[in-house]
Amino acid sequence: MQSKILLQGMLYVTNKNLYFYSLFNNKTLLGGQTKLKIDYGSIVFVGKAVSILLFPNVIKIILNNGKPEVVFTSFLSRDKCFSTIEHQRQLFKAKHPSPVIPEALRLSNPNQT
Numbered sequence: 001m002q003s004k005i006l007l008q009g010m011l012y013v014t015n016k017n018l019y020f021y022s023l024f025n026n027k028t029l030l031g032g033q034t035k036l037k038i039d040y041g042s043i044v045f046v047g048k049a050v051s052i053l054l055f056p057n058v059i060k061i062i063l064n065n066g067k068p069e070v071v072f073t074s075f076l077s078r079d080k081c082f083s084t085i086e087h088q089r090q091l092f093k094a095k096h097p098s099p100v101i102p103e104a105l106r107l108s109n110p111n112q113t
Contacts, residue, residue: 007034011072013084015091016040018061020072038063038070040092048082059085 009022018038025032042063049058049071057078061070075081 006073009034011081013081013088015088018085036070040089041096043089046082046085046089048078 007022007024007026009020009024012019012021017040018036020034020036020038022034024030025034038061042065043061044064045060045062047060048056049060050056051058051073057073057075059072059075059078059082061072063070
């Protein structure tokens with residue numbers, strides 16, 4: 001996870017959420033823990049990226065709750081982790097579909113053509 005300080009930790013992928021846990025914190029490094037829970041329903045985008053223009057070891061996650069993007073780096077097997085996250089995200093979406101908004105409600109002016 002990227003923050004002011006690069007934190008070493010573990011990313012846990014479950015069927016409902018992503019969890020990040022580190023023994024360190026991003027302000028003082030020592031003296032606290034970092035725990036992050038990301039619900040699949042709050043994820044807008046998951047993508048692969050590179051660090052230092054060379055190493056393909058980054059996963060970026062953009063959330064719909066207005067929080068800054070979450071960046072996880074230094075994966076030994078980024079592609080496998082990315083595939084697992086995407087698979088679990090698709091399973092979650094299948095079980096929890098977004099509500100379909102009727103076309104008439106999408107238009108701000110129903111008389112508009």
